[in-house]
Amino acid sequence: MSDYYDLYLAVDLSPDLSEPALQEVRWLLGQAEMPSAPSSADWKTWGYPWQVFAGGSASHAFDGADVSLLVPAVDRPGGDGGVPWALTVRTCVHEDEFGVVMEVVDWLLRHASTRGWAGFVRDTASEDIQHIVRHDGGFDLVDVRSAEKRFQIAWA
Known part of the structure; x- marks a missing residue:
């Protein structure tokens, strides 16, 4: 059985995002035609480009939907009056596609104005969760460890 990753990303993209970059983002989401030369990943290494964040269906391996x-x-x-682009993605990623999808995440985060927490990645095999934390030099995947103190709330 293959491993899958549940990827959630919630960021603001720069208000001055170039038109080619904006078109590529829209294409990645399944909302536009493919750019003539997609630059969000080294697509030749992966065989061919595809819309990695096109949502609108039930998740393959996780509860809920890919959106x-x-x-x-x-x-x-x-502060300058520019309006950022709000981007939210939740998608199921096959282990064989994880490398290219993280290249695309890196490309997106280079265009983001968000600092700090930007999302998470969850693995079906281990149920491990890693936070995606963006900073000026790039981003980190930070392991989530169980907390010493847990809060429990009973549903009435």
């Missing part, structure tokens, strides 16, 4: 949405964050303009 993706890109909208202008008009209620949260930046």
